[in-house]
Amino acid sequence: MSYMKKSPWIMHYDASSCNGCDIEVLACLTPLYDVERFGIINTGNPKHTDIFVVTGGINEQNRAVVKNIYDQIPEPKVVVAVGICATSGGVFRECYNIMGGIDKIIPVDVYVPGCAARPESIIDGIVTALGVLEKKRQLMKEPAGKTDVTGGEKK
C-alpha cells in the first residue's frame, strides 16, 4: 500500500460502548492526532463510508441498527472493531443484554485491543484497515466468481 487512490472516509457507530472508546476515536480526528490531514474524514453517511468503525458490543436493541448500517455501506468496505467491548463483549460480556462482540452479526476485518483503546492503537487499526480495503478493491476487479470478496482477514 504505497498510496491510495481515494481518501478513506470512516463512519463511527457507538453500539453499546461506555463512551471511553468513542471519545478516543474522536480524539484521533482532533489536533493532537489529527488523521484528517491524511484525508480521513468522519462522515455521518453510510453511503460515503469506506471504513466502518464500531465501538461497544451488540445488544438486543442495536443489532438491527448495526446490520442495517453495514448493509448500506457500498463494497468494498472494511469493519474495524475498536476496544475489547466490540471485540468480545469485554467487561460487559456477562451482562444479560450483551450478546458479545460485533463479529456476532457482521464480519470484522480488524480488531483493536484496549479498554479504552488508545488513539495510537486506533490509528494503527485504521492503517491496517487501509491495507485490507486496498486488497478488497483489487479483488473486486477480478472476474466474478473467482474469489470471495466479502471474506475478511483477521489480524
Next chain:
Amino acid sequence: MSRKIVIPFGPQHPVLPEPIHLDLVLEDETVVEAVPSIGYVHRGLETLITKREYPEYVYIAERTCGICSFIHGMTYCQGIEQIMGVEVPDRAHYLRTIWSEYSRLHSHLLWLGLFADGMGFENLFMNCWRQRETVLDVLEETTGGRVIQGSCKVGGVRKDIPAATLERMLSDLDPFEIKLKELADIFLHDDSVIHRTKGVGILPPDEAYALGAVGPTGRGSGVAIDMRMTGYAAYGKLNFTPVVENDGDCYSRCAVRVKELFTSIDLIRQAIRQIPEGETEVKVKGNPDGEYFSRSEQPRGELVHYVKGNGTKHIVRSRIRTPTLTNIPPLVKMMQGCELADVPVIVLSIDPCIGCMER
C-alpha cells in the same frame, strides 16, 4: 392547520456521537412533540455486581461512562465506605477532588467542542479538543489512564501524586487558564454562537425544577443545585459558589459550563495548595452490610449510586441513577415549539451521555 409528519432523528445521526432515537412530530418546520426512545446502549451492568466482589466492582462502575469514569468509581467507593464506616485519609479525599475536577474540565471541554460542532463551528470544535488534551495529559501522568483512570479504590486511592508533580500541575494551570479564557470569549461573545443559541430551547425555572433538571441543565435555568455543596470528598474545605444563569436557553446552559471551567481550575488550585501530607489509603477489612445512597456531582449533574450489601463479598443490589436520565424530560419540554434546524443544538445542550444513561 397543516398536516403533521413524523421525522426520525437517530439512533445514528451525524451530530450525535451516541445513539438516541427521537421521533419528531412536525408541523411545517416546527416541532410540536418529541418522543424519545432509548435502550440502544443498555448493557445491564448493574447485575454484574452480583458476580464480582465488591472491591472489583469499582472497575465496572468506572465503565458506566468513559467520560466521567473517575467520578463514577469514586461515588461507588464512597457508598461502600459509608456502609462499612471506613475513615478515608484526608490526602485521599483531596486527591479524589483534584481528579474529579480534572475530569470535569475534560468533560466540559469535550462537550463545548461537540456543541460547537453541532452548530457547524468546526474550528472551535478543534480548538476545544486541543485544550482538552492538556487535561488528559495530566490525568494520564497521574493516574495512568487517559479516559478510564482506575485510580480510586475502596478505602482511598491507588496512587499518590508526588509533591513536585503537584507543583508543576499548579504552575501549568496559569497558561492553561489563559487559553481557556480565549475559548470562553468566543463562546460567550461570538455572534455566530449567540445567533444559534440565544433564545433557543427555553426551559423556564419552575419547569426545570418540576421536571427534575440537574447539573448545568438545571443551573442554566436558575435552579442552584450542586451536589458539591454537600461537601463530599474535600469539597467541604474548599471555597466556591455554583454557577447559575437565569435565561434557561441553550446560551445559558453553555455559559454555565464555560464558567464552570474556571471554577474547576480554582478548585484544583485550592486543593493543591491545601493538600495535607499522609497516607492515601486505609486497609479495608470485612464485608459491607447495609445500604447507602451515595451522591456526587458529575459534569452533567447529580449522580446517585445506591448499594446494598448483606455481609458477604458480593453486593446484592446496585442502582445507578445518572444525570442524563433525569435531564431527558426537560429536554422533551425544551423541544416543543422549536425549529427543526435547532434540534441538534438543543439535544446537545443538555450534554447527553447515553452510555451513562442506559448503563
